[in-house]
Structures are given as structure tokens and as C-alpha cells.
Amino acid sequence: MNETNAIQAAEVLIAADLRGIDSHGVARLTGYVRLKEAGRANMNPQMKILHQTPSTATLDADEGLGLVSAPYAMQIAIEKANEVGTGWVAIQNSNHFGIAAYHALQAVKNDMIGIAMTNASPLVAPTNSKERMLGTNPMCYAFPAGKYNPIVADLATSTAANGKLEIAQRMNKPIPEGWALDKQGNSSTNPNVLKDGGILLPLGSGATQAGHKGYALSAVVDIFSAVLSGANYGPWVPPFVAFLNPLSDLPGKGIGHFVGAMRIDAFRDKNEFKANIDSWIDRFKRATPIENNQPVLIPGEPEFEQEQMRKKNGIPINDEVWNDLNELANKLNIELPKVSAN
């Protein structure tokens, strides 16, 4: 991978670790290397705009990592927003793009609303089904504030992301009802349910809790990311893990992302907007809590707190990830910095 791409990709991974999304940081590095070794990821892609208008573009990521193609696409979106108010880029033929919030926050730095979404390999069943048809398909919306941190709504459209099941596995604890079904379609609290062929439930879980809404939102992400761009959708999204092969009858190219940037002052004075966002935050922080020691949080607040702490105290790396990184360094003949795990 050339230096420019390597720096960009590392920045996205470190952003995840700083924000406390450990499942999407350097822990993923060995996975990206395995995809490259399997010939399924291109470290130095020749990206190409397939089609564009003043406010839109479709990008062929040439099998590059989303860590590289999504920031490139967001730059195009930002330039278009500077010209005509908003910019929207659909990306085909890509790979895993890390955390959605990194991409959306690039727009926020430019006093724009940032939007980022991606589809992902299938783990989630639509309502009434027990078949893996959708990824955990995250959507992220980020809004600039004045004196406060941006408001960042960054969420997988499943009730729980896979990372939460992995935590339960390590602690050998049952998962709550409503996260997953076993392969027969029965409710399961087994943290290993996915290894046994089970499925994750969409946001809202069962029928009485409106799981059909999470299914609909996941479909929205899939369509923007893949049907609009010409990538693979639904059960055809290629697996992230290199030991599973993509299906053979693919309807599109690679996985798909979708990013957008909307200039605040294309709608109203940006300082008025930011003052209103600050007032929104102030008012919601003052909402009457159920328990006095559990105040209302602003979307994105826990991640910014984590970032501040980790920038000061460092990022804890668990033993498994540390060993993986050491093995990778040995294999590639790279010297790791002399720091200890934990």
C-alpha cells in the first residue's frame, strides 16, 4: 500500500480505537491483510468516477479498502457541496470502510452535515425470516455544534452489532432476548448463536417491538449503498472474512457505501444553526432523568468522552489483538514499537 493510502487507512482505524469502537480499529488489520492475500482487496486502487452531476457522483473503488475509498468519496461530496449546496457519492466495488462516524465527521469539519452508510456481509434476517439477508448496515448522521462536540448518530441497524456478541462470548455470559434467533428461528440467549448458524435481529427485535422498522432501515442502507452504486446487495454482499468465498452469481461489484455532505449555510446562517444545536444539546441534557445518576446523553457524547480519555491515557489493546499484531509484524518483517500490552 502506498504511503498516502496507508496513512489514510491508519487514520480511520485509529479514530475507531480512540472513540472506543475497539472492534473496528487495529483489531481489523490482520483481516485486511488476509483479504489482500486472498486477492480480494487492492491496496493501490485506481478509483474512477463512473457518472456525475453537479451534486452527485458514482465512484468505482477498484476493489480498494473502504478505509481509502470512502474518505476519497467524501472529499468529492464536500467539493460538490461547496459548489451547489450538497454533494452525494455512491461507491461500488469497495471493501470494509471502518467506522461510519469517521467519514461523516470529515464533512462536519467543513461546517457541513455529514452522512455515511455502508452495507456489510449478511448476518441479519428480515422480519418473519431466519435467513441471513442483510448486514448490520450502519447509518451515520453528524451535525456541527457551536461550543459543544458535534451530534453524531452512528448506529448499526441491527439491535446488537456482532462485537457485542463477541464480548458476551469472552465473558461466557448469555445475551439478552431480542438480539438473535437460532437457525430454527427460535429466540436464543446463546452468545455463540451466530457460529451455530443463527441470525441477528434488526433494530426493534420482534414484531411487537417493531423489528420491521429496523429491517426497513437496513434495507434503506443496502439500497443507497449498493443498488444506487452498482455494488452487491442483500445476501450477495461478499464476506469480510477471507476464508469465506463470495457467492458466484453476483449482481454487482464488491461492497457498497454511500456518503453525503450538506453545507449548513446552503439552508441558513451557520452560526444561527450552531447556536440552535447548542440550545438543543443544553435542553436535552436537562431532560428529567429516570434515575438521577443516569443523565440523558447526547448522540455521540460517549465516544467523544472516550476519545478525550484515550488521547490522554493511551488506547488499551487486548492480548489477542496484541498477539495478532506481533505475528503480523514478524511475518511482514516490520518492527513493532516497544510498548507493552494493557
Add this chain to the structure above:
Amino acid sequence: MNETNAIQAAEVLIAADLRGIDSHGVARLTGYVRLKEAGRANMNPQMKILHQTPSTATLDADEGLGLVSAPYAMQIAIEKANEVGTGWVAIQNSNHFGIAAYHALQAVKNDMIGIAMTNASPLVAPTNSKERMLGTNPMCYAFPAGKYNPIVADLATSTAANGKLEIAQRMNKPIPEGWALDKQGNSSTNPNVLKDGGILLPLGSGATQAGHKGYALSAVVDIFSAVLSGANYGPWVPPFVAFLNPLSDLPGKGIGHFVGAMRIDAFRDKNEFKANIDSWIDRFKRATPIENNQPVLIPGEPEFEQEQMRKKNGIPINDEVWNDLNELANKLNIELPKVSAN
């Protein structure tokens, strides 16, 4: 109300009744009239574009009904999308806009993706709170298909909309856990919980079921609809019912909506897109069901089925609504057509 506005408003209400969203059809008519009588809705607004760029606009709806201002805004969005690929309009100083799907589907008729959202008077508490801070804030995304009906994801960002509680009240039945809390913040299955000062839960309900995601989505709708447009947000959104007065320290004007239109062929060939949407629908209809008699549904499918049925058999009107309409007709000296209820 002048004839043009009356026809437009009626069309939105009838669309709701045809699609089976009885809570948002002619049942609302008396409520609109009461708002007008209270001097809080302007039937013949002079709408004004406050600010615009090639892909964006902000509209002052002059206290008009959203039934009139949102279709007007969507037309502006469609024109902008024709020019530069996408169009986005934020609307301030408006009132209730009916069903979101009606507005999004106007874009679909033009081979565009349609987006519509609105904020609403507060009934929903953010996670950890028992205070009404957000409306049921719906978001709608509609995508054109080829041989099939459009895919329409139209959802309140609360677990259950108020209309579902009203049905439980009429049937004198408890509501499921996860829909609402009482005013102390305890889980409640009482269908009258809102009348007793309770709150609705955001999509995802409690903490283990990811209710914080529904809260984040509701915040996104509130910010697009009101902070971006200059309308009232959060607990300041004026009540729909005329017997409750708006708060006095309002940070904006009226309620807010947000609509968008994205030309499909600003991204890729529209026939290829539609063929892929048809393939998406075909594949999801074939997803393995849990119960053979409960197949997977496509987002929007039940509403299109209902529409087909009601276009053929008529729209059932319940006694209460029928009596309301008769009283209204008497009061306004209008002759109702000679049809019977039910």
C-alpha cells in the same frame, strides 16, 4: 382555503386513508379546523423561499398546513434534482403534514428517490429520561422499482405510534411491554398511559434492546426538520391539538419538515437501477420464512395491498369519525354525500 390548496390537502388525507393509515386521513380534518379556529393555521399561506442554492432551499410555510407546504417544497426539490441531480428543502413555520409516504412518493413518480421527514409535538422520552422531549418523528425513504411497487420505508422513530395505543384503548386491551413508560418512568402496559402523563419509548425500547438508537434517529429527524429550517425543536414543537397552547419561549417558527429528491440517473442508468430493485424484491420475497404462512414482506408492501383493496371496495370509516365529519359539515353548512358509515 382556496380550491387549489383544498384539493392538495384532500389528496394527502385520502392517500392516508387509501393506504390504511386511518389515523392520518379524514379523521384529522376536525383537528385542522380547530387549529384554524384557534388562529394557529393559515389556510391560504404566502409561502416564501428564505434562502437557496442550486440543490437546496429553505421555505417559510407562513403557518400553512404541511398538507400544502410539503407538496410545494417537494416540487421545488424535484425541480432542483432535475437541474443538478438532487434537491433538498427544509421547511419552517408549518403545521402537521399528514403521511410522510405521500410526499416521498411524489419524487418516485419522477424516477427519483424520495425522502420526507417531520418533527411532531413531544410524546417520546430520550433514553434515561421520563420527560416528553421528541415527537414520534417519522422518516420516509421511497425508491422506484421496475415491475413492482416502489419500496417505501416509512416509520415513526418511536417503537409504537400513538395510533396503536388508541386502538388498544378502544379494544380495552393492555399494550405490550416496551411501548411506553408511566410518568414515574416505570414500564407500563396501560393503554391510557399517555393520558396519565406517561411517555412513548423510542424505537428499540429499553437499554438492552438499543432504545438509544431510536432516540438518535428521532434526534436526526428533529434536527433536519427544525434546526436546519429554523422551526421549533424538541419540547418546543407546538401541539397538534388546539386545546393545548404552544410554549411561550419558542426558539423557532411552527413545526418543521424536511424533504429531498434524488434523480436515479444522476447516479446510474435508471433502468439498471430498477432492474436491480426488482431483483432485490424477488430475492427478499424468497428469504426462508420462520413460519411458512408468514412470508417476508417488502417495506411498503402492506400499504400498497391495502390501497388496491380500498380503491376497489371503498374506505371504511368508523362511527366516531363519521359523526365528527357530520358535525363539521353541519357547522360549516356543507352537505355530505349520501353514504352510510361502515
